Amino acid sequence: MEKVIMGNHAVSYGIQLARAQVIAAYPITPQTQIVEMLSEFCADGLLDAKFIKVESEHSAMAATVGASFAGARACTATSSHGLALMHEVLHWAAGSRLPIVMANVNRAMGPGWSVWTEQTDSLAQRDTGWLQFYCETNQEVLDTVIQAFKIAETIFLPVMVVLDAFVLSHTQEPVDIPDQATVDSFLPPYEAKFRLQPGDPHAFGGLLAPDHYKEMRYKMQRAMEEAVAVTSQVGAEFGKVFGRSYDVVEKYRMDDAEIVLVTCSSITSTSRVVVDELRAKGEKVGLLKMRLFRPFPFAAVQEALAGAKKVAVVDRNISFGHGGIFAAEIKSALYSAPHHPLIFPFIIGLGGRDVTPQSIRNIVSYTQEHDKPDEDIIWMEVKR
Amino acid sequence: MSEKIVFKTEADMPLLPMSLGTTLYNKTGSWRYLRPIYRDKTPPCNQACPAGEDIVAYLRLVNKGEYEQARQRILEENPFPGVCGRVCGHPCESECNRAQLGGAIAIHAMERFLADLPLERKLLTLEATAPAGAKVAVIGSGPAGLSCAYQLARRGYHVTVFEALPVAGGMMRVGIPSYRLPREVLDAEIAAIAALGVEIRTGMRLGDNLELDDLQDYQAVFLAVGQHRGRKLNVPGEDAEGVLPGLEFLRRVNMGHKVKLGPTVAVIGGGNTAMDAARSALRLGADVTVLYRRSRKEMPAISEEIEEAEQEGVRLEYLSAPVEILTARKKVTGLRCVRIRLGEPDESGRRRPEPIAGSEYTIEDVDTVIPALGQEADLSLLDKGVRTRGDLIVTNEAGATSRQALFAGGDAATGSGTVAHAIGSGKRAALAIDKFLRGEALDDFPPLTEHVHAAPRDVDPTVVHFEDLNLAYFTEEERTPQPQRAVSERIKDFGEVNLGFAEKDALCEAERCFSCGTCNQCDTCWLYCPDVCILRRDHEGYEVNYDYCKGCGVCVEECPRDAISIEEELKWRK
Numbered sequence: 001m002e003k004v005i006m007g008n009h010a011v012s013y014g015i016q017l018a019r020a021q022v023i024a025a026y027p028i029t030p031q032t033q034i035v036e037m038l039s040e041f042c043a044d045g046l047l048d049a050k051f052i053k054v055e056s057e058h059s060a061m062a063a064t065v066g067a068s069f070a071g072a073r074a075c076t077a078t079s080s081h082g083l084a085l086m087h088e089v090l091h092w093a094a095g096s097r098l099p100i101v102m103a104n105v106n107r108a109m110g111p112g113w114s115v116w117t118e119q120t121d122s123l124a125q126r127d128t129g130w131l132q133f134y135c136e137t138n139q140e141v142l143d144t145v146i147q148a149f150k151i152a153e154t155i156f157l158p159v160m161v162v163l164d165a166f167v168l169s170h171t172q173e174p175v176d177i178p179d180q181a182t183v184d185s186f187l188p189p190y191e192a193k194f195r196l197q198p199g200d201p202h203a204f205g206g207l208l209a210p211d212h213y214k215e216m217r218y219k220m221q222r223a224m225e226e227a228v229a230v231t232s233q234v235g236a237e238f239g240k241v242f243g244r245s246y247d248v249v250e251k252y253r254m255d256d257a258e259i260v261l262v263t264c265s266s267i268t269s270t271s272r273v274v275v276d277e278l279r280a281k282g283e284k285v286g287l288l289k290m291r292l293f294r295p296f297p298f299a300a301v302q303e304a305l306a307g308a309k310k311v312a313v314v315d316r317n318i319s320f321g322h323g324g325i326f327a328a329e330i331k332s333a334l335y336s337a338p339h340h341p342l343i344f345p346f347i348i349g350l351g352g353r354d355v356t357p358q359s360i361r362n363i364v365s366y367t368q369e370h371d372k373p374d375e376d377i378i379w380m381e382v383k384r
Numbered sequence: 385m386s387e388k389i390v391f392k393t394e395a396d397m398p399l400l401p402m403s404l405g406t407t408l409y410n411k412t413g414s415w416r417y418l419r420p421i422y423r424d425k426t427p428p429c430n431q432a433c434p435a436g437e438d439i440v441a442y443l444r445l446v447n448k449g450e451y452e453q454a455r456q457r458i459l460e461e462n463p464f465p466g467v468c469g470r471v472c473g474h475p476c477e478s479e480c481n482r483a484q485l486g487g488a489i490a491i492h493a494m495e496r497f498l499a500d501l502p503l504e505r506k507l508l509t510l511e512a513t514a515p516a517g518a519k520v521a522v523i524g525s526g527p528a529g530l531s532c533a534y535q536l537a538r539r540g541y542h543v544t545v546f547e548a549l550p551v552a553g554g555m556m557r558v559g560i561p562s563y564r565l566p567r568e569v570l571d572a573e574i575a576a577i578a579a580l581g582v583e584i585r586t587g588m589r590l591g592d593n594l595e596l597d598d599l600q601d602y603q604a605v606f607l608a609v610g611q612h613r614g615r616k617l618n619v620p621g622e623d624a625e626g627v628l629p630g631l632e633f634l635r636r637v638n639m640g641h642k643v644k645l646g647p648t649v650a651v652i653g654g655g656n657t658a659m660d661a662a663r664s665a666l667r668l669g670a671d672v673t674v675l676y677r678r679s680r681k682e683m684p685a686i687s688e689e690i691e692e693a694e695q696e697g698v699r700l701e702y703l704s705a706p707v708e709i710l711t712a713r714k715k716v717t718g719l720r721c722v723r724i725r726l727g728e729p730d731e732s733g734r735r736r737p738e739p740i741a742g743s744e745y746t747i748e749d750v751d752t753v754i755p756a757l758g759q760e761a762d763l764s765l766l767d768k769g770v771r772t773r774g775d776l777i778v779t780n781e782a783g784a785t786s787r788q789a790l791f792a793g794g795d796a797a798t799g800s801g802t803v804a805h806a807i808g809s810g811k812r813a814a815l816a817i818d819k820f821l822r823g824e825a826l827d828d829f830p831p832l833t834e835h836v837h838a839a840p841r842d843v844d845p846t847v848v849h850f851e852d853l854n855l856a857y858f859t860e861e862e863r864t865p866q867p868q869r870a871v872s873e874r875i876k877d878f879g880e881v882n883l884g885f886a887e888k889d890a891l892c893e894a895e896r897c898f899s900c901g902t903c904n905q906c907d908t909c910w911l912y913c914p915d916v917c918i919l920r921r922d923h924e925g926y927e928v929n930y931d932y933c934k935g936c937g938v939c940v941e942e943c944p945r946d947a948i949s950i951e952e953e954l955k956w957r958k
Contacts, residue, residue: 097400156399194402198916203403203410215397222394 002176007168010138010175011077011103011161012037014145016047017183018101021072021190024052024063026082029115030165031105034077057082061089061102068098069204071192073149075100079165080107080121087125090158094129094220096205099152099159099190101145102130106265106316107165108351116352117165119265119317123293123325129220131159131227132294134264138173143244146178147234150187154230155223165352167266178242186241224295231292248297250289251304253279257286259367260308260341262330264290267314267355274360285364296329302337305330310342312367314360316349323347323377344373348380411931412915416953418935420928423949424843425901429476429491431847434804435462435531436811436835439476439491440902446494446894447904455498459507460839462807463534463577464527464556466569469496470882471560472804473656473686481850481900487863490885490893497885499569507576512540518821521546521602523590526554527803528608528794530577531810532817535838537580539818544602545582548589551639554610555795556803558635559657561664562878591765596790604817607777607785608794608810611759611801617652621709622755626716630661630756637664645670646751650719652676652706653756654683655801659690661754662698667878670752672698677705677724677737692868696875705737707744709753719747761796775799782816782826783809791817798832812836848901848946857908857944861896864889903947909939 005013011034015023023042025035041047050067054060060076067074078086083104093100108118122132133148135141141163148159163169196204208216231248239245253275254260263271268289278285288304288311290297305311315324322328327345334340344367349355359380366378391397429439437458445454458465469492480488518541522529525547533543551557552574556565578584588594590609599605614629616622626646634657636643647670651662654676662672674693676683679702683690694700708720723743726735760775771778771786777797779785785792793809795801800809815836816826830836867883868874874881885893903925910918910926917933918926928939940950 095400194400201407202405203407205401206403208401212398212401215391216399216401219394219397219399 001179002174004172005138005175006033006170006172007135007138007141007163008033008105008170009037010142011145011163012041013175013177014142015075015101016041017178017180018075018146018149018187019073019184019189020047020049020075020101022050022052022064022067022074023076024054024060024067024074025076026054026057026060026078028057028079028082030107030169031077031079031082031103033169034103034105057085058089061086061093064100064102065089065093065096065098066196068093068100069096069194069196071190071195073190074098075102077103077105079105080109083121083125084109087128090125090128090130092205093158095216097156097193097220097223099149099156101148101152101159101161103141103145103161103163105163105165105169112351114351115165117167117316118350118352119162119315119325122160122162123317123319125160126294126325129157129224130294131157131224131231131292132162133159133292134162134290135168136264136266136268136289138168138171138175139244140246141168142175142177143238143242143246146183146187147231147238147246149190150234151227151230153190154234155227156193157220157223157227162265164266182241186238227295228292228297228299246291247300248292249300249304250291252287252289254286254288254304256284257307258284258309259364260286260288260305260311261360261364262288262290262311262313262326264293264326265316267316267349267360270355270357271314271360274357274364277357278364290326293326293329296333298333301330301333305334305341306337306339308341310344310367312344312346312363314355314363315345315347316355318347318350342372344370344378345376346378346380353381413917413929413931413933416930416933416935418937418950419930419953419956420933420935420937420940421949421951422903422925422927422947424903424947425846425848425949426843427900427902428479428481428847428849429489429900432475432479434475434800434802434835435468435807436837437461437495438837438839438841440897440899442498443489443491443494443894443897444899444902444904446498446890447897451498451501452503455501455503456508458495458498461811461837462804463507463531464573464803464807465495466499466573467527467556467565468804468807469493469499470565470569471556473802475804481848481853481898482863482896484850485855485858486861486896489897490864490866493864493866493882493885494890494893496882497887497890500884505572505576507534507538507580509538509540509580513818513822514540515821518542519544519602520604520606520817520821521599522606522608523594524548524554524608524610524794524796525552525574525584525586526608526610526794526806527556528610528806528810528813529554529606530574530582531807532606532608532793532814533582533810534577534580535811535814536817537577537582539814541818541821543582545584546588546590546594547584547586548592548609550586552584552586555612558638559631559660561634561638561660563663563667563874563881564660566880596767596787603821604789604791606783606810606813606817607790607792607796608806608813609761609765609796610806611761611775611795611799613762614657614755614759615757617706617709617755617757619706619708621711621716624709624711624714624716626751627709627753627755630657630754631759633661633754634664637668643668646716647671648750649673649752649754650675650747650750651754651756653758654678654685655756655758656685656689657759658756659685659693661756663689663693663696664878665752665754666696666698666875673747674698674700675704675706675719675721676700676702678726678734679703682726682734692881695871703737705739706753710746710750716750716753717748718750719753721745721747759795759801763796779832780826781829781832782819783813784816784820784826789820808835811838843901844949846901852946853898853900854942854944854946858898863896864892899945899947901946904945906944908942908944909948912938912942914938
């Protein structure tokens with residue numbers, strides 16, 4: 001059934017269709033509508049889940065961890081400062097190998113206080129052991145939420161599904177909402193490997209001597225590596241069932257492309273328009289959309305950029321003292337590749353400033369006109 | 385670690401840090417250094433009740449629909465719920481924590497509701513403690529005397545009550561008008577006490593046809609003669625025709641005698657007697673003005689009585705005192721009064737009335753003056769062996785006087801002037817007499833300013849105040865008003881003014897009760913305990929599973945009504 005819905009409600013519908021059993025959440029702009037709608041689903045009997053109201057995001061994640069330990073399909077949603085407050089418990093979720101799914105609406109960190117989109121909040125959590133997906137459209141948001149449970153429950157690691165504040169969260173788009181029976185056939189009920197049970201108590205997350213600790217971290221990394229292939233498989237299977245396929249990255253008009261834009265999230269759709277425009281003029285410009293950020297899809301990125309001369313990485317984030325985080329990751333991915341295109345690291349759109357087709361045209365022009373970047377970070381549209 | 389760990393394959397490596405063995409052996413309660421303890425504290429209403437009722441307990445029973453048990457809970461302490469539910473000044477409500485969130489619980493109306501239940505009233509006896517054949521004499525059949533007689537009779541004593549008047553009930557009968565307390569309510573409550581075997585002999589006045597020395601057959605005597613003599617105005621003209629002391633006026637009206645009043649009546653005073661006299665005079669057709677020397681704030685009368693008097697058309701004139709009753713041919717014709725200003729507070733805490741020089745004025749055309757300035761006991765009837773101070777009989781904390789086996793209570797000993805205080809005082813004496821006649825020491829009675837319980841109560845004496853409650857659990861809810869007869873109707877006769885609660889009103893008020901300091905099985909602790917250590921017991925609260933309780937104190941903090949305490953664990957490990 002097709003409905004015109006906002007990105008936040010795409011998350012809510014995805015969670016409903018996935019038959020989540022426990023939702024623990026705390027409100028924060030611009031995420032609140034996600035859990036508002038879920039609480040209504042629970043109250044109206046449209047979702048047979050326990051909705052736990054908590055007093056902070058730290059507690060939201062802690063309750064979700066507890067529910068997942070008890071064998072429930074558990075999820076939550078947050079944004080920016082809420083995610084930052086969860087930081088400690090994100091490690092607990094991943095280290096306990098709990099297949100929790102969380103939606104994070106990308107919002108710039110304060111101060112200055114901001115509610116608009118930026119990726120620094122989620123990217124700052126990249127080392128916690130969570131998978132991270134960045135979504136381009138509301139349809140992709142809904143589809144990714146459903147896939148996220150399947151991936152998480154296959155590899156036993158938590159998954160974060162990321163969408164842009166307002167550009168997706170509050171913007172209405174037509175979204176195909178699949179029927180429950182089909183989703184049920186795609187996503188069977190969750191079977192916990194370990195379960196917290198009052199009748200058979202065990203200690204979870206206890207002290208771990210150096211004898212054991214490293215091996216668990218080794219297994220987490222192995223699971224992350226496995227997650228790349230699992231993501232591709234689940235994305236392909238999803239395509240067979242629902243008619244919309246997904247992979248770790250998406251190549252758009254990349255044949256013979258000399259200049260490649262690397263984007264993620266909603267900037268991708270803006271860039272598609274510009275790429276079409278430039279292709280129509282005969283310019284060899286392509287687009288690589290990064291969907292999966294953790295684990296980082298090294299092989300797919302190397303393969304996609306193998307023929308490019310110049311790569312323009314568009315970062316709506318910053319790691320202070322380093323630069324755009326995607327640019328750094330792309331550079332590190334290409335170091336071991338036989339071919340090293342020039343990387344043009346652009347930073348744009350921080351704090352939710354609009355990224356327009358003209359912004360992308362400017363990025364492409366700069367890349368075309370320069371043999372190499374003038375600076376370590378190419379700051380676009382800074383008022384200086 | 386004794387053994388070196390080698391993982392043969394990746395699959396051997398553990399996925400997550402989870403103990404292989406059970407953790408049942410690990411009683412994590414041993415980590416605790418603070419211990420939560422279910423311990424009911426004292427609600428402010430209970431603390432304030434001079435009759436020593438367990439108000440919170442009976443409100444909770446009402447909430448559960450257990451009306452008969454609720455009434456029994458009152459009757460344990462007070463055989464006069466029908467009287468108190470109507471005439472008590474309800475100090476419990478003044479202290480009620482609910483007052484700050486929608487108005488105090490209408491406790492007096494709840495008490496009346498339970499008293500008036502259409503269920504057969506039965507006063508329960510207790511296991512007899514009286515020595516064989518023990519007899520006690522009670523002098524005075526007011527609330528103190530009958531409360532004492534009741535508590536003794538239910539413990540197996542043979543009690544004879546001697547009453548000076550031809551009717552039993554003391555001030556309840558002759559002081560309080562029937563529009564506040566219908567006679568049949570009082571009759572029924574006295575009859576229930578008599579049904580326990582208490583003999584009431586009327587027309588026996590101490591110092592007249594009865595002497596203490598006549599009572600040799602009784603092993604103990606309780607003296608509760610009350611205060612039936614009104615204080616005098618001490619102004620010229622007080623002996624004129626048309627001056628009728630308040631208590632005498634009320635006694636005559638309440639005993640059904642004809643009283644001649646002029647068309648215009650002035651009542652002097654600001655207490656309950658003044659209000660009762662004014663409203664009674666109004667009902668007899670008079671135009672009534674009350675003169676009070678202080679302001680409304682200082683008036684000792686129950687505030688509802690003042691409001692109802694005003695509604696009915698009684699005029700109140702404050703800061704005015706008579707200096708002379710004007711007469712012609714030895715009959716009252718008017719009042720000469722002086723204006724008063726309030727000075728510094730006196731020993732009673734109220735501001736001292738000071739006449740304003742040159743402010744005298746005359747009220748013309750007054751036919752009847754009713755002085756109601758408070759009352760005192762007539763102690764001339766006592767023999768010299770009984771110690772008195774002022775107009776009060778001196779007793780110790782057990783109510784014992786200076787004379788062997790003679791106890792005293794009620795207004796004549798305490799001067800407190802309310803039915804509830806008298807009931808508490810009579811109960812105290814009964815418990816003391818019971819101990820005395822069993823040869824026990826009388827040394828563990830609380831000060832006379834506190835109340836005593838007939839039924840043992842194991843609670844922490846700490847009083848729960850508003851700020852001790854967890855206000856997150858309570859919203860503002862309005863107090864339920866008690867219906868009354870319309871003013872235009874009620875001033876025509878002596879029929880009851882207040883009409884009492886319907887069941888739905890009573891349930892509404894019981895629901896509003898915070899149950900301060902008293903567990904009412906609300907499940908909050910049980911829900912909040914992060915260690916699942918609160919265990920529900922069927923119908924009687926909870927217990928803490930100390931094997932696992934870590935003393936985090938969440939239950940204590942969260943308890944809406946401060947019914948859980950927390951103490952240092954070390955104290956319990958001695």
